[in-house]
Amino acid sequence: MIRIEHLVKNYGSVCALDDVSFTVEAGEIVGLLGPNGAGKSTAMNILTGCLSSTSGKAMIDGVDILSDPLRAKKLIGYLPEQPPLYPDMTVWEYLNFCYDLKGCRLDREKHLREVCDTVRLGDVAGRLIRHLSKGYRQRVGIAQAMVGDPKVMIFDEPTVGLDPKQIIEVRNLIRGLGRAHTVVLSTHLLSEVQAVCDRIVIINKGRIVANEKTERIAAAVSGSRRFRAKICGPQAAVLQALQNMPGVARAEALAERDGDAGAYALETSEGLDVRKKLFYLLAERGWALVGLEATGVDLEDVFLSVVETSEQSGAKRAPRGARRTRRGKETAEETLGAALYEEADSRRKEAAAGKTDED
């Protein structure tokens, strides 16, 4: 549905996007993930025709956004980072304006009612946008993107600035939209893509560093597990015992204290659950276990390491001019997934070697 080929965008001498290619199938929800300033918004702006690319192609449903912008734009509903709302209009007036602006040919009244119902704006339809809260404004922004029932919806950081309840609502909404539409959303929150997206495209410094199904990314990180334990006992001895436990890849004492108990972080290899063993070990030694929780490896860690890996390997590569000629689709794809698995692999190897190291 969306095809981006070798997209390059330079702002003067600053390279915002460097040879970015990816495709999104119909009905897929894809998350563009990256730190702030990675080029997510630039990519979206090009995709929606706000911005031109220095080179490369962006196609929506086979329509090139540059050569046939009007037809391509009809296929897109776009929610920019800041929802483009006119504070002097009521919600209903605003949606009507969007309807006219997009030149829709649906049953106006019915269609707009439906949109309002989907994002649950019915009760504020008559109110001025200036009087709405941030959460409602965001919903009006989403409603705006839905007007005209476009095939493709693009959301730039749709949950920024919302409270947790609203975030969940918006995520559910986007999930729901994904059933009948193709959705691209950008975010710098991993949990968000994990909760919403079928596939994750990680961008860093204008380059794609990973492009994977969400489950595969999740699988890649489930190799190791983390626990936090609060144990009463002499710190050095406890730490020593933890480190010597079979299956424990890493153990370290944390600065935090709870009464006379010290806190420790444990990391195990190959998804081993050492909680029972830990309990018996401590009982044997006569140290009291006052707290134990599984923290798991967060995607944040993986993300950071993927980004770092790509930066290191990027530095090793040939200078840009030489690279572009030989760089194709495959090379982009190679670097990405590989980085993830390397990461998980290295963790496993480390664990197997029983090595302890400080992060």
Place this chain on the structure above:
Amino acid sequence: MRAIYKKELRSYFINPIGYIYLGVFLVASAVLFYFTVLSSATYSTAGYFTFLVAALTVLIPLLTMRLFAEEKKMRTEQLLLTAPVTLTGMVLGKYFAALTVYAAGVLGSCLNFIPLSFIAAAERADTTETLRSTIGPVPGEIIGGVVALLLVGAALIAVGIFISSLTENQLSAAVVSIGVIGAMTLIGLLTQITDANGQPWIRFAWIRTVLNWVSVLGRFANFTNGIFDFAAVFYYLSIAFVFLFLTVRVYEKRRWR
């Protein structure tokens, strides 16, 4: 384009700015009409139209300052830029909305001529049959003046829109517009400044010719004398075209930055 036109026209009257503009325009025109025509006991409207054009220097920026600057500031322009509307359509929609409000003001100000016609009617009744046709305002002058006023507005609104598209600050859009439009309208007056000896202040005749040629007011004079000046029509429409074109280019260029 229709959608944007409708939205802009409405927003003139959701905000106070449309009412302020119309109010100020009507009051200014009435005051000018009183002093230039009624209280100076003349049927010639040339002075009235000339002063009104000078007043446009301040009034047109009121109409145009927000058109693009506000969209940029509120980040709403992304909605327009990603909508299936051409840049030309977007610019023209806004242009015609401003032009409509302007035209409404100009037509409203035609009320000023009603008292003049009463005065003329009263005066005609007092004079002899032979003099009767020489009394009263010349319809050609008034029609010419109104048409020229619309044309000048069409040109200056385009200038104001162009300046508004350059900034996201309404106030600077207004100030710069006042400066530029002021210069465009009043530059011709420089040619009429004389020194103590009655010599023109600008010595070179060709500079005076050029200044008069460029000046918006310089082109205006023929209309107020009831002469339909095709060159001037062409001049005003060219200005409108050039500045609207430049506005489209501003947006085009920002895509390619």
